[in-house]
Structures are given as structure tokens and as C-alpha cells.
Amino acid sequence: MSLRLFNTLTRSIQPFTPLDPAARSVGMYCCGPTVHDYAHIGNFRTFVFADLVRRYLQFSGYNVHHVMNITDVEDKILRRARESNLALREFTGRYEAAFLQDFDTLLCRRPHALPRATDHISEMIAIIGRLVERSIAYRAADGSVFFNIERYRACGCQYGRLVHLNSEALRPGERVASDEYEKESAADFALWKARVPEDGDVFWESPWGEGRPGWHIECSAMSMKLLGESFDLHLGGEDLVFPHHEDEIAQSEGATGRPFVRHWMHGAHLLVEGKKMSKSLGNYFTLRDLLEKGYTGREIRHLLLTAHYRESFNFTLDGLAGSRAALARIDECLAKLTEVAAEADAPPDAKVVAPFKAALDEDLNLSAGWAVIFDWVRECNRAMAAGQLGAECAAAALSAWRQMDDVLGLGLKAAQSAPKEMLSLLDRRNLARKAKDFALADALRDELRSGGWAIEDTAKGARLKRL
Numbered sequence: 001m002s003l004r005l006f007n008t009l010t011r012s013i014q015p016f017t018p019l020d021p022a023a024r025s026v027g028m029y030c031c032g033p034t035v036h037d038y039a040h041i042g043n044f045r046t047f048v049f050a051d052l053v054r055r056y057l058q059f060s061g062y063n064v065h066h067v068m069n070i071t072d073v074e075d076k077i078l079r080r081a082r083e084s085n086l087a088l089r090e091f092t093g094r095y096e097a098a099f100l101q102d103f104d105t106l107l108c109r110r111p112h113a114l115p116r117a118t119d120h121i122s123e124m125i126a127i128i129g130r131l132v133e134r135s136i137a138y139r140a141a142d143g144s145v146f147f148n149i150e151r152y153r154a155c156g157c158q159y160g161r162l163v164h165l166n167s168e169a170l171r172p173g174e175r176v177a178s179d180e181y182e183k184e185s186a187a188d189f190a191l192w193k194a195r196v197p198e199d200g201d202v203f204w205e206s207p208w209g210e211g212r213p214g215w216h217i218e219c220s221a222m223s224m225k226l227l228g229e230s231f232d233l234h235l236g237g238e239d240l241v242f243p244h245h246e247d248e249i250a251q252s253e254g255a256t257g258r259p260f261v262r263h264w265m266h267g268a269h270l271l272v273e274g275k276k277m278s279k280s281l282g283n284y285f286t287l288r289d290l291l292e293k294g295y296t297g298r299e300i301r302h303l304l305l306t307a308h309y310r311e312s313f314n315f316t317l318d319g320l321a322g323s324r325a326a327l328a329r330i331d332e333c334l335a336k337l338t339e340v341a342a343e344a345d346a347p348p349d350a351k352v353v354a355p356f357k358a359a360l361d362e363d364l365n366l367s368a369g370w371a372v373i374f375d376w377v378r379e380c381n382r383a384m385a386a387g388q389l390g391a392e393c394a395a396a397a398l399s400a401w402r403q404m405d406d407v408l409g410l411g412l413k414a415a416q417s418a419p420k421e422m423l424s425l426l427d428r429r430n431l432a433r434k435a436k437d438f439a440l441a442d443a444l445r446d447e448l449r450s451g452g453w454a455i456e457d458t459a460k461g462a463r464l465k466r467l
């Protein structure tokens with residue numbers, strides 16, 4: 001079987017075929033963070049989803065070139081930078097660094113390119129220039145430049161490819177200057193925003209006067225520069241479908257006359273009590289909030305990967321505790337397999353990798369993938385408990401996990417070594433048992449427990465396990 005993915009453009013699941021199938025290369029662009037604050041874990045659901053797509057394409061033998069932009073100039077950023085009295089780059093630099101740190105904590109593979117919008121202003125001006133030349137864009141009296149939807153349609157192009165728009169929704173001749181607006185107010189949108197006093201010293205020269213770019217043009221410029229005028233795959237959260245991605249298509253195709261992106265994928269939202277997790281509703285957790293509560297990046301990543309990417313789901317701390325328990329179950333099984341496998345080595349057990357791959361080939365159905373993994377864990381545990389799993393089989397199971405984990409990115413739990421004082425308590429307990437002083441041995445065991453460590457008696461002797 002080969003990979004099939006839902007394409008927002010056709011609203012159907014279809015075989016994934018890149019522009020150059022023979023080269024097995026894929027150009028992939030994911031809209032990156034707007035760096036005006038710490039990202040919340042709703043934002044990270046989308047980035048972990050993009051990481052899953054990238055990992056699965058690589059697992060399927062594609063050579064992926066992954067680009068994610070950093071939006072470092074935009075309406076909200078300017079407002080917040082002004083409030084903080086910092087220069088734009090100094091303000092955005094802080095949140096960009098924090099974002100990348102969080103991205104690593106969540107075990108996401110770093111994109112091959114991380115272009116910043118402010119480093120690509122000349123590319124944006126060039127696209128706007130092409131649109132003006134083709135009369136698909138016009139300069140307004142204040143020096144701003146707007147995209148002309150009516151002219152675009154007169155060229156035979158369709159505005160409203162990703163979302164259905166009825167003609168009443170389009171208000172040709174009217175304008176929206178804001179970067180974000182509703183479907184109902186679809187109208188000519190800003191490509192270039194003329195300098196206003198509130199922008200302070202954030203402005204660039206352009207053929208239309210001083211100003212700054214609109215948000216949508218940023219992604220058209222950076223994606224086409226790094227991946228070509230037509231490329232394979234464009235991703236983002238579902239709230240970006242309109243107007244951001246619709247406008248990206250219009251600007252890019254309006255300027256080049258060529259199809260922009262073959263395949264669009266959108267991740268569903270992370271919710272809190274049925275509502276989108278968002279800064280404006282105040283119902284969010286940053287990654288840092290959860291790390292402070294003692295959760296690990298690995299556990300949070302697991303939670304963000306539990307549901308199918310096109311299904312929204314509610315974030316709860318109970319759900320996160322469920323992820324901790326699920327990972328602990330996997331970790332325990334892997335630790336036992338490692339012991340049974342000892343020095344043995346074997347190729348991956350296809351009986352588990354094949355159904356896992358079949359699940360993911362069908363629009364990345366990871367929920368079905370987890371079912372495969374948990375059946376397998378149960379089966380391994382049963383066989384090991386019955387003493388029926390040989391070293392070779394255990395090694396094959398471990399190789400299978402490594403292969404599947406190439407996609408999941410959860411890694412093996414780092415072995416936790418107990419602190420020295422706990423190890424010396426264990427030594428004293430072993431001596432007490434040897435001396436048949438069971439009362440002392442029990443007291444030492446209790447002391448270890450209150451320090452957070454349990455004693456596990458194994459064939460190779462007693463060892464400590466974190467409670």
C-alpha cells in the first residue's frame with residue numbers, strides 16, 4: 001500500500017504524489033509561529049502534527065525538505081513590541097529562541113530552513129510588484145497596496161479554492177487592512193501596509209512608499225523562494241485555511257500564473273472544554289506551564305499525538321496523566337524486552353510494523369497505529385510472563401519499536417539512575433537480607449520508598465525503580 005492523505009484542496013483522501021515522484025523528494029512548508037509571546041500547547045499540536053507528517057514521509061522513503069517560517073513582523077507583534085519598548089528584533093528574538101527550545105523539548109525534528117519574514121522583504125516587494133504589473137494589485141491613496149479580487153477572477157482564477165465562498169461573501173472594491181478577518185468579510189486584502197505613526201521605526205522602503213508587508217505575502221515569498229513557485233505540500237492549523245492560505249494561493253498564483261501547492265493539509269484544533277485553546281480566550285497552557293507541573297516534553301508530545309490529526313480533542317490534565325501511564329506501560333515492556341534480548345540482534349518484527357504502516361498510510365491514522373502498538377505490548381508482556389519469548393524474538397520486537405519510533409519520535413525512556421544515598425540504602429538492605437535481619441531489610445525498603453524508589457528483585461539481583 002502507498003500513502004494516501006486528505007487534501008483540503010479537493011476535500012478528499014487521495015494518493016500522495018509529489019511533483020517529482022521519481023526523485024522521491026518532497027518540498028514541505030509549514031506556517032511557523034508568530035513570535036510575540038510563548039507558544040501554547042495548542043500551537044504545538046500543529047507543529048507536532050507537521051513533525052509527524054515529515055517523519056512519516058521520511059519513514060516512507062521520501063527525501064523531505066522541510067521549511068518553517070518565523071513570522072517576526074505582523075499587526076500583533078508590532079503592538080506588543082511597542083508596549084514592551086524594545087526594538088523589533090530584540091523583542092521577537094526572545095520568543096523565537098523560546099519557541100525553538102520548546103520545539104526541541106517536544107522532540108520535533110528541526111526544519112531544514114527557518115526563514116524569518118524580516119529577512120525576506122525584498123522578495124515580498126518583488127511579488128507585489130508582479131501583481132501590480134498584472135493589475136491584480138493596486139496602490140491605494142495612503143500608499144498601501146491591496147490585492148484586487150475582482151481582477152484576479154477576471155484572469156480566470158478562482159478565489160475561494162480552500163473554502164467555498166458564495167459571491168455575496170466577496171465584496172469586491174471593499175478592503176480589509178487587518179491580517180485576520182472572517183470569511184463573511186472577504187474583500188480586497190492588504191499586501192503592503194503604508195507606514196503609520198504607531199509603527200515607529202518599523203518600516204521598509206518600497207516602490208509604493210514606506211511601509212511593511214501584510215502577513216499573507218510573507219508566506220508566499222518565503223515558501224516560493226525556498227521550495228520553488230510550485231511545490232508539494234503546505235501545512236498549518238485549520239484556522240489558517242481562511243484567509244491566510246486562501247490569500248497565499250491568490251497572491252502566488254496571481255503573480256506566477258502557475259499552480260502554487262499540490263497538497264494542503266490542516267491540523268484540527270486542540271480544545272479546552274469544547275473551545276479552541278487560544279491566547280484571546282485565556283484558556284491556554286504554555287509548554288513551560290506543564291513542565292513546571294512536572295510533566296516531560298515526551299509525555300506532552302504523546303498526548304498531542306493521541307488523536308487523529310483531523311479530529312479536535314479536549315486538553316485536560318487527566319488526559320496528560322493518561323499519557324504518562326501509557327508511556328510508562330510501553331517503557332516497562334521495552335525495559336523487559338531489553339533484558340530478555342540481552343546481546344541478541346534481529347531485524348524488525350514485520351508482524352507489528354506492517355499493520356502500523358498500513359494504519360498510517362491511510363491518512364496518518366495514528367489512533368489505529370496506537371491500537372496496534374498496545375496490542376503488541378500486551379502480547380509481548382504475556383509471552384514474557386509465560387517465559388515464551390526468546391532472545392531473538394525480543395530483539396526483533398525492539399527493532400520493530402525503533403522503526404515505529406522513527407515516526408512517533410518518543411525515544412526510549414532515559415535510564416534513571418538512583419542517587420548515591422538511595423544506592424547505599426539498597427546495599428545496606430542487601431546486607432541485611434544476607435544476614436537474615438528481615439526487620440532491618442524491611443525498614444530500609446520503606447525508607448527507599450519514601451525517597452521515591454522501589455526495589456525490584458530480578459534474576460540479576462535487586463535494583464531500584466522510580467516510583
Ligand code: AMP
Nearest residue numbers: 033034042043045046236237269270277
Ligand atoms: P500563530 O503563532 O498564532 O501564528 O499560530 C501557530 C500555529 O498554531 C498555526 O498553524 C495555528 O493554526 C496553530 N494553532 C493555533 N491555535 C491552535 C489550537 N488551539 N490547536 C491547534 N493549532 C493551533
Ligand code: ZN
Nearest residue numbers: 031032219244
Ligand atoms: Zn503562513
